[in-house]
Amino acid sequence: MAHDTSTAAERDHHTGVPRQQRVIVVGVDGSPTSWDAYVWAAGAAARGNGRLVAVHVEPLGEPAAGFGAPIDYAGIERTRREIAEQLQAEAERIANELGVPVRFVVERGDVTRAVTNVAKELNADLVVVGRSAKARHHIAGSLSHRLTSRNDAPVVVVVP
Secondary structure, eight states: OOOOOOTTSOBOTTTOOBOOOEEEEEEOOSSHHHHHHHHHHHHHHHHTTEEEEEEEEEOSSOGGGGGTOOOOHHHHHHHHHHHHHHHHHHHHHHHHHHTOOEEEEEEESOHHHHHHHHHHHTTOSEEEEEOOOOHHHHHHOOHHHHHHTSOSSOEEEEOO
16 A cells, blocks of 8 residues: 655554645635634644635625716726735735645635635635624624534634
8 A cells, every 4th residue: 555655744643644634714804803713723724734725705796886886996806906915915924924834715705605615615624714793793694603504514713
């Protein structure tokens, strides 16, 4: 039986067989609670031979469009790109400090659907999100509540 002899593969200390990296999907929107969740997920990845997949979800529509206001679509796209680049840079900085591989994914649409789809596509072992601090989410339902209502993968909700 052939075994992976690369030094990069972490091995089970009982069998000597390389362990698969755990996939941890974490939602990142730039809020303090999402960064709390990201740091928690990065620590879990560092402790458990995992890799991070940070998911940033942008809305499909523009709020001003409903009011008939003129819209600078090129400016909106530029701003979205800049925000995503800033989030990615911070996510990579934190992951590098902890020695954890990270992949940054930008999706558009419904946050719950996007995070769920990425988790399913990658066969995630864990999904991590921060608890929403917005009062309206306690009435309408937050991302964390909607994710924990599904059973695609275990979900950790990080409370600051």
